[in-house]
Amino acid sequence: MLQLRNAQGPRARRLIGRTLLASALLTAVAALPAAAAAPQTPATAQTPATATGPARSETGAPAYQQVAHFYGAYIDAVTAENGGRLATDLRNFYLTRQLRERLSTWEQRNHADGVLRAQNTPLAFRVTPGDSATGHTWSTVRLTWSTGKHPTYSYLTVRSDLNTGKISGIGD
Numbered sequence: 001m002l003q004l005r006n007a008q009g010p011r012a013r014r015l016i017g018r019t020l021l022a023s024a025l026l027t028a029v030a031a032l033p034a035a036a037a038a039p040q041t042p043a044t045a046q047t048p049a050t051a052t053g054p055a056r057s058e059t060g061a062p063a064y065q066q067v068a069h070f071y072g073a074y075i076d077a078v079t080a081e082n083g084g085r086l087a088t089d090l091r092n093f094y095l096t097r098q099l100r101e102r103l104s105t106w107e108q109r110n111h112a113d114g115v116l117r118a119q120n121t122p123l124a125f126r127v128t129p130g131d132s133a134t135g136h137t138w139s140t141v142r143l144t145w146s147t148g149k150h151p152t153y154s155y156l157t158v159r160s161d162l163n164t165g166k167i168s169g170i171g172d
Contacts, residue, residue: 063160064129064139067167070094071115071125071141078113079121091115096161096168103170116143117156117172123147127158135162 070090077086091100095115103114112119122143130138136159145152159169 062129063132063137063162063165064127066094066165067139067141067158067160068125068127070167071127074115075121075125078116094167096164096166099168099170115170117154117170118143118145120145122154130157132162136160136168137162 074087074090074094077084077090081087091103095103106114116122122145124144126142126144128140128142130140132138139158139160141156141158143154143156145154155172157169157171158167159171160166161168
């Protein structure tokens, strides 16, 4: 078992674990295009006529789960490395190019992290699925900023493209 001497307490170990998981995910995704380009044999290829069940996005998971995976890994990355390379890689993987451009403009104007809509990092988050229409689905992300008897929350509405599974909008 891997033990890290600087990992004090369960929160630090969970943070390191999520960061390592996110790194492994990004490494695996880098190998995906080569595997996707390989020709499929008739035994593994499915056409719409022979496929059983509904068509699914490339992500293989409901959009709100993709949003939860992104926010969990992103918050851990920002906390661990203060918005470093892993956070950028996560943005490149989970967010559309157009959203990344809009976030960059928003961040320059507001001097804050556009994904979190804040200058600080939240203590926790929760993702709730929402409605779907016209090729998109919406999720609500609740960010927890304080603990105690009366915690402070902020809410974000996150839009995902059903076709690609990528996050295409983040709003207050």
